[in-house]
Each structure stands twice: as C-alpha cells, then as structure tokens.
Amino acid sequence: MNPLSDKYIREQIASLDHISPPTNWNAENTWHRVAGPKIWYKRKVYKAASLAVILLFLLTFFWPYTNEPTGKHTGPIYLTEIEIIAPPSTPTRNKLSTPTNKEVVSILTDTVQMQEVNTFLGTSKEEAASAHELAHTAPVKEKHDTAVKLIIESDSTSHSQLAQKRASDSTSSLREKKEEIPRMSSPVISISLHADHSKKTPQKVQRSIIKLRNDYRYTTSKKVYSLQINK
Amino acid sequence: MKQTLRIIEGCIAGKRRYQRKFYDLYAVPMYRICYRYLKNEFDTEDALSTGFTKVFENLHRHTFKSEKHLYNWLKKVMINESLMLLRSQIRFQSVEMSTDIGGFQSADALQQMDAEEVYALIQALPKGYRTIFNLYVIDGYSHAEIANELDITESTSRSQLTKARKLLQSQLKTLQVR
Numbered sequence: 337m338n339p340l341s342d343k344y345i346r347e348q349i350a351s352l353d354h355i356s357p358p359t360n361w362n363a364e365n366t367w368h369r370v371a372g373p374k375i376w377y378k379r380k381v382y383k384a385a386s387l388a389v390i391l392l393f394l395l396t397f398f399w400p401y402t403n404e405p406t407g408k409h410t411g412p413i414y415l416t417e418i419e420i421i422a423p424p425s426t427p428t429r430n431k432l433s434t435p436t437n438k439e440v441v442s443i444l445t446d447t448v449q450m451q452e453v454n455t456f457l458g459t460s461k462e463e464a465a466s467a468h469e470l471a472h473t474a475p476v477k478e479k480h481d482t483a484v485k486l487i488i489e490s491d492s493t494s495h496s497q498l499a500q501k502r503a504s505d506s507t508s509s510l511r512e513k514k515e516e517i518p519r520m521s522s523p524v525i526s527i528s529l530h531a532d533h534s535k536k537t538p539q540k541v542q543r544s545i546i547k548l549r550n551d552y553r554y555t556t557s558k559k560v561y562s563l564q565i566n567k
Numbered sequence: 568m569k570q571t572l573r574i575i576e577g578c579i580a581g582k583r584r585y586q587r588k589f590y591d592l593y594a595v596p597m598y599r600i601c602y603r604y605l606k607n608e609f610d611t612e613d614a615l616s617t618g619f620t621k622v623f624e625n626l627h628r629h630t631f632k633s634e635k636h637l638y639n640w641l642k643k644v645m646i647n648e649s650l651m652l653l654r655s656q657i658r659f660q661s662v663e664m665s666t667d668i669g670g671f672q673s674a675d676a677l678q679q680m681d682a683e684e685v686y687a688l689i690q691a692l693p694k695g696y697r698t699i700f701n702l703y704v705i706d707g708y709s710h711a712e713i714a715n716e717l718d719i720t721e722s723t724s725r726s727q728l729t730k731a732r733k734l735l736q737s738q739l740k741t742l743q744v745r
Binding site for chain 2: 361
C-alpha cells in the first residue's frame with residue numbers, strides 16, 4: 337500500500353461518519369447515560385447540604401461546652417451554698433482556723449426550690465403560700481438548738497420587721513407564719529438558714545438578713561455567696 | 568457556525584435542551600469513530616457516553632474557530648476514550664501471513680471497493696493492528712503520538728503498522744481472487 341491508498345482509505349472512512357452505524361445502537365439510551373451525571377451532581381449537592389446541616393446541628397449543640405474554658409457562663413446559675421462569714425468577735429462555739437479568724441456559718445439551700453419560689457413571687461395569696469411552703473421544704477441540716485429560719489422580704493421597711501420577728505421565733509412557730517404569708521403583697525424570697533449557735537440575738541440576725549438580701553441581689557452571678565454578719 | 572456557537576453557549580450554560588441538540592448533531596459520527604476502534608457495541612456506548620460527559624464539562628475551556636476545529640476536538644476526545652478502554656485489551660503480536668503478497672496491486676483492488684467494504688476490511692484486522700492503522704492512516708496520528716497514547720515504543724508502532732498493511736493487502740488479494 338502506498339500513501340495514495342492511505343488517502344483513499346481515509347476519504348472512504350470519513351464519508352461513512354455521518355451514516356448511521358450498522359448496529360442496534362440506540363442513541364436515546366446513550367443520551368440518558370450522558371445526562372445521568374447531571375443527576376449525580378445534584379445528588380452530590382444534596383449530600384453536601386445534608387452534611388452542612390448535620391455539622392451546624394452539632395456545632396449548635398456543643399457550642400456552650402466550647403465556651404466554658406473562657407469563664408463565660410451561658411447556662412442557668414444554680415445556687416448551692418451560702419456562707420456567712422461572721423467577724424471574730426461573734427460569740428461562737430466553732431471557730432475556724434483561718435488567718436482572719438472568722439467564723440463560717442453555713443447556709444444550705446436548695447437552688448431549684450429557690451427558683452421555684454421566685455417564680456411564685458407576688459402573684460396571688462395562694463401562690464405566695466405555696467412559695468413559702470416550698471421554702472420550708474428546703475433540705476436544711478437542722479440541729480435541735482441551732483436551727484434558725486430566715487425569711488427575707490423584698491420590702492425593706494415593713495417586711496424587715498416581720499423578718500426580724502420570724503427569725504427570732506423557733507421552728508415550731510413557722511407554721512403560724514405560713515398563714516401570715518398570704519397577707520404580703522410584695523415578692524417573698526425564703527432561705528433556710530442553719531446556724532451553729534443559738535446565741536445570736538434577733539437584731540444580729542436581722543442585720544444579717546439585710547446584708548444577705550443585698551448580697552443576694554448584687555452577686556447573682558456567683559455560685560457561692562459570702563456574707564458578712566454584722567454585729 | 569453561528570448556530571453551532573449558540574448551541575455551544577447553551578451547553579456551557581448547562582441548558583439541557585442545547586446539550587441534547589449538540590448530542591444529536593455529533594452522536595452518530597462519534598459513535599462511528601468509537602466503534603471503528605472498539606468494534607463492540609457496549610464498549611462503544613461506554614466510550615461515547617463518557618466522552619460526551621467530558622465534552623460538556625470542558626467545552627468552556629476551548630474557543631472554536633470553525634466547525635472543523637470543534638469536530639476534530641470532539642474526535643480526539645472520543646478516540647482518547649476509546650483508547651482508554653483498549654489499552655488493557657491490546658496485545659501487540661505478530662500475525663502469520665498466509666499468502667504471499669508480492670506483486671499484488673493492492674491499490675487498484677482497494678479503489679474498486681466502496682466505503683463500507685473498506686470499513687469492513689479494516690474492522691477485520693486484529694485489535695492491535697486495527698488500532699495502529701486507525702490512528703496513523705485514518706486519524707492522522709504520528710508514530711510518536713501513537714507511542715505516547717498506547718504506552719509503546721515508536722518502533723513497535725511502525726512495525727505494527729507495517730504488519731497491518733501487509734495483512735490488509737493479503738485480505739484484499741483474497742477478495743480479488745474471489
């Protein structure tokens with residue numbers, strides 16, 4: 337064969353290019369295969385979108401935990417313990433060996449119940465009574481001679497006197513006070529106090545209550561409240 | 568060419584209607600090209616569908632001055648796809664010549680054949696010979712390009728082409744004798 341034959345063959349084959357092939361080929365089937373990858377791309381997009389949604393969900397869920405090391409607290413604050421630091425001159429049986437020689441009086445209070453009480457603040461008489469009852473159910477480590485019940489009221493004029501009166505009463509008289517609660521129109525916050533000694537005078541306790549209330553109002557971001565008892 | 572350019576623009580924009588038009592224009596010749604190499608309907612469909620998919624993905628990277636330019640690019644894509652399928656199948660080996668071809672006027676005999684007969688003659692060649700013959704004689708590849716495409720040496724390409732020619736001449740002689 338020579339180059340002339342090559343040229344002839346090329347021309348002959350080229351002339352056949354636009355004639356339908358002598359096979360059972362169905363162009364429509366091949367077209368569907370060509371168009372198929374487009375659908376595949378759509379699926380790819382759907383998969384990517386689903387993945388993004390899952391990632392977003394996971395990020396939303398774990399985001400609060402990632403903020404903890406920075407010291408920012410995003411969730412609710414739970415009050416678990418209140419400490420009252422009394423001056424050294426306060427008559428007491430249990431002295432701590434701290435450098436300042438201050439006595440620490442523990443106040444145990446149930447945070448959840450505190451919050452429940454707050455939700456009932458000043459709505460109705462029944463609710464106020466319920467709130468007070470809830471305050472009573474707070475788990476207090478009681479001793480026979482030292483348990484003192486404090487009721488802190490938001491009204492500092494009329495209710496502080498009531499609080500003083502109640503603080504000086506014994507535990508048995510609390511049920512009577514419970515009946516008095518509905519008469520109060522202002523919100524009530526109850527805290528169960530457990531003191532280690534019973535020598536505190538009602539006046540001292542009252543001052544402590546006032547201080548406690550102030551600190552409670554202004555230091556809600558802390559978990560542990562340190563309150564100074566004034567003599 | 569204006570209409571073809573509009574179709575190409577539609578294809579680049581991802582419009583299915585224009586892609587279908589483009590496919591209808593070139594599916595038959597491209598099928599012919601792929602089938603010339605593969606000689607198998609299933610493989611040809613595979614090469615054709617993969618080839619068109621690649622064409623639609625890469626159309627935006629090319630600027631076509633004429634329809635012939637576009638046609639040659641399409642042809643090259645389809646040939647590449649066919650060769651992809653062929654690479655694992657081709658065994659370049661020598662085929663014994665059964666007849667003496669000395670003194671046979673193959674060119675004259677060839678010119679008495681019509682296009683379909685020539686086509687059938689080429690299709691009857693063994694896979695390795697057919698591939699080299701198609702690439703060199705019909706599609707105009709050089710031996711260097713063939714060596715590169717098929718991962719063989721240039722001398723192998725030359726020797727395979729020579730053997731393909733001789734086999735073709737022997738077949739032409741057989742046809743002439745009949």
